[in-house]
Amino acid sequence: MSKAAQHTSDTDAILATANTLRxxxxxxxxxxxxxxxxxxxxxxxxxxxxxxxSKPKFSMDRQLDRLITSRWFGFPxxxxxxxxxxxLTVEGANVPSAMIASFLVDTVHPWLRAAFSSLGSPWWFTGxxxxxxxxxxxxxxxxxxxxxxxxxxxFTLLEDFGYLPRVAFNMDSLxxxxxxxxxxxxxxxxxxxxxxxxxxxxxxxxxxxxRLIAIITNxxxxxxxRWPTQILIASIFFGALVPSHLAGLITAxxxxxxxxxxxxxxxxxxxxxxxxxxxxxxxxxxxxxxPYRPPxxxxxxxxxxxxxxxxxxxxxxxxxxxxxxxIWLVSNIHIGQLSLAEHFIAASDPFGILLGLxxxxxxxxxxxxxANEIVIPTVLMLTVLSAKLAGVGDGAGVMFELDDASGVAxxxxxxxxxxxxxxxxxxxxLLHNPCSTTIYTxxxxxxxxxxxxxxxxxxxxxxxVICFLVAQVYRLLA
Amino acid sequence: MIDPGKALILxxxxxxxxxxFFLPKYGLTDRWKRASRGMQxxxxxxxxxxxxxxxxxxxxxxxxxxxxxxxxxxxxxxxLLTRLATMGLLSTxxxxxxxxxxxxxxxxxxxxxxxxxxxxxxxETSVPPTEWxxxxxxxxxxxxxxxxxxxxxxxxxxxxDPHGDPIPTPTGEIPPKQGRSLLSLSGxxxxxxxxxxxxxxxxxxxxxxxxxxxxxxxxxxxxxxxxVRFAANGEEIVLAPLLANNLTVAPITEEEPRITAPxxxxxxxxxxxxxxxxxxSKAMRGHQRRRLMDLGVVPGTVIRAEMKxxxxxxxxxxxxxxxxxxxxxxxxxxxxQKQ
Numbered sequence: 001m002s003k004a005a006q007h008t009s010d011t012d013a014i015l016a017t018a019n020t021l022r023x024x025x026x027x028x029x030x031x032x033x034x035x036x037x038x039x040x041x042x043x044x045x046x047x048x049x050x051x052x053x054s055k056p057k058f059s060m061d062r063q064l065d066r067l068i069t070s071r072w073f074g075f076p077x078x079x080x081x082x083x084x085x086x087x088l089t090v091e092g093a094n095v096p097s098a099m100i101a102s103f104l105v106d107t108v109h110p111w112l113r114a115a116f117s118s119l120g121s122p123w124w125f126t127g128x129x130x131x132x133x134x135x136x137x138x139x140x141x142x143x144x145x146x147x148x149x150x151x152x153x154x155f156t157l158l159e160d161f162g163y164l165p166r167v168a169f170n171m172d173s174l175x176x177x178x179x180x181x182x183x184x185x186x187x188x189x190x191x192x193x194x195x196x197x198x199x200x201x202x203x204x205x206x207x208x209x210x211r212l213i214a215i216i217t218n219x220x221x222x223x224x225x226r227w228p229t230q231i232l233i234a235s236i237f238f239g240a241l242v243p244s245h246l247a248g249l250i251t252a253x254x255x256x257x258x259x260x261x262x263x264x265x266x267x268x269x270x271x272x273x274x275x276x277x278x279x280x281x282x283x284x285x286x287x288x289x290x291p292y293r294p295p296x297x298x299x300x301x302x303x304x305x306x307x308x309x310x311x312x313x314x315x316x317x318x319x320x321x322x323x324x325x326x327i328w329l330v331s332n333i334h335i336g337q338l339s340l341a342e343h344f345i346a347a348s349d350p351f352g353i354l355l356g357l358x359x360x361x362x363x364x365x366x367x368x369x370x371a372n373e374i375v376i377p378t379v380l381m382l383t384v385l386s387a388k389l390a391g392v393g394d395g396a397g398v399m400f401e402l403d404d405a406s407g408v409a410x411x412x413x414x415x416x417x418x419x420x421x422x423x424x425x426x427x428x429x430l431l432h433n434p435c436s437t438t439i440y441t442x443x444x445x446x447x448x449x450x451x452x453x454x455x456x457x458x459x460x461x462x463x464x465v466i467c468f469l470v471a472q473v474y475r476l477l478a
Numbered sequence: 479m480i481d482p483g484k485a486l487i488l489x490x491x492x493x494x495x496x497x498x499f500f501l502p503k504y505g506l507t508d509r510w511k512r513a514s515r516g517m518q519x520x521x522x523x524x525x526x527x528x529x530x531x532x533x534x535x536x537x538x539x540x541x542x543x544x545x546x547x548x549x550x551x552x553x554x555x556x557x558l559l560t561r562l563a564t565m566g567l568l569s570t571x572x573x574x575x576x577x578x579x580x581x582x583x584x585x586x587x588x589x590x591x592x593x594x595x596x597x598x599x600x601x602e603t604s605v606p607p608t609e610w611x612x613x614x615x616x617x618x619x620x621x622x623x624x625x626x627x628x629x630x631x632x633x634x635x636x637x638x639d640p641h642g643d644p645i646p647t648p649t650g651e652i653p654p655k656q657g658r659s660l661l662s663l664s665g666x667x668x669x670x671x672x673x674x675x676x677x678x679x680x681x682x683x684x685x686x687x688x689x690x691x692x693x694x695x696x697x698x699x700x701x702x703x704x705x706v707r708f709a710a711n712g713e714e715i716v717l718a719p720l721l722a723n724n725l726t727v728a729p730i731t732e733e734e735p736r737i738t739a740p741x742x743x744x745x746x747x748x749x750x751x752x753x754x755x756x757x758x759s760k761a762m763r764g765h766q767r768r769r770l771m772d773l774g775v776v777p778g779t780v781i782r783a784e785m786k787x788x789x790x791x792x793x794x795x796x797x798x799x800x801x802x803x804x805x806x807x808x809x810x811x812x813x814x815q816k817q
Binding site for chain 2: 019020022023025026027030031034035038039062065066069070071074075169170171172173174176182207209274276278279280281282283284285286287288289290291354468469471472473475476
């Protein structure tokens, strides 16, 4: 027998033995391996590592844990913490928001116009760049930056301290029933600040199915860009129904109801997804509760401030600026007597009315996909444009906002708004596609066109259906 | 503007039409998918699978048994057998029908896909056990050989499906049938469950509902013509002999500890107490099992229950110095020895 042939027959024999053995090894091989690795590691560790006898710090952690996860104090403590964070964000953001807006919109905007025209720029270029691009950026920065700069550092402090994993621990049974992970409570709350940040925050969920659920449903958390819209519309259409000393309460109640409705949809859609399209994804649960640590106050404040500012500016330039250009263009390019915007509004108005909305709102939501913050200024500008109101606003394509809610209310009523329009705008503001920053983030996180499409289209369909149903029921009853 | 009442009615009609097409399980799309199983190639593959199964289990296979399994009339079943014979996949002699070498290899390819798919569903998805078989029945006719091998590589070339059946190798090797029926055990005899028959579906659903799974230790208590009483992991179960016959068992090794009392699960540990891990139930699979082992939950690990969540579930355990929260449903599948 030649050497080569000998070699082949040996290999064959080995392979044959291996093939018979593979059935005898069974399925335990992985378990046995892991077990033996741990046994070895333990043996080595027991020989070379000495442990101190007492662990005083550990027991203090347990004392704190007992309070935070207690049956009686756990949830009230959590709601109190969240309420404080939201209150600080909303109250604290008001003043800097107004200051930034007055600087960028009231001071810089006219100055820029003057500068452009003195340099001999044609009117359309000034309009496009100053009224369109600059204003959109200015709005996004003034609405978004202050709340982001307050909300996220507070959140990071709670996380560094070790409190947030305990929130997930307490909330898990609610999310388990919806087929989701307790940590989704954290990405959901992050979503109240910014959905793009909420989607990134789902990285803490390490099981594929639960992470996808958290990503797709994050948009149901009302983000900072949508709070001002909700508050304004609620105060015009609900706060105005009651005597003025109750108006604030009713307005707040209406906005909180919409936010709660968002949480309800988060859980309901999570449940639906986990029982249908996401059955095919793997599911697992474990939640590490790290020891408590004193948070690094100044470092956290500094890094979050820089990070958030960078995100907001990046978003304003990449996404909001082109939207501003589009808004200016559609209001200033004319076909025949009317601008593109007016053509679209006239054409889509019957459909909008059927949904209890109107053509202006539909157009505003399409061109404001990049940034929810500019919906109200866009709505106001388009209403003035399409209803041909005189003496309000700054002209076609120039977004504006009014200082007092009653001024806004007059414009909207003149545009044909009713109580139903206000209600449905609030619902649609909760249930529509995520802003383009969030859509882009979802794609980056999932690397899947399919799930990005689901996350973008599902809320719009829900919004359209729910607005439609509300409108019909409202009209039947009214 | 459309009258709101009419609009609602129109909406109702549109919803109903969409539901008619896309409702899971009952919708037309899903019905059509199931109906496409009646196609010729599918019938051929199912018939080959059935005949292989008969030969593997040493049962006599007839035109009627094929008709029964494939849910087709007997004359169509006879026609199908003729067709298989002309294709060279089947030979007939006095003892009935037999697979040729080609037929056998074809059947094994289909079975390989079926069992790999079941294993994939069990380990890598959250599809419940009762749906594995039906889903594999569809997948076995649609996956291409390349997709099959990619799937096998992705899930680590497993050797057994979740019901304990061996998965044929790509070259068509499969070990001879091993083990015997649970009914063959005598009183007081210990064994381990190696296989749970997954057909018919209702029987499998009943067995899983009893908490039975492959890898469980069983001990026969008593057996009569009406009922079979046995302990599974120390817990007494009573089954009709017809049901119990769907469980295949194998003898356990000498060193394997005999389970005589019900095992206590980790979920029964009170806060503040410690226990040593005995084993992780085989019913815990895939990601969840790997996660626990990565955390260091292996036989011998000492675990201490530290606290319960404000809502009562999950519970946080001290595992090798780290505080890890586990849900009750998972803690129920970790067996412990209290200290």
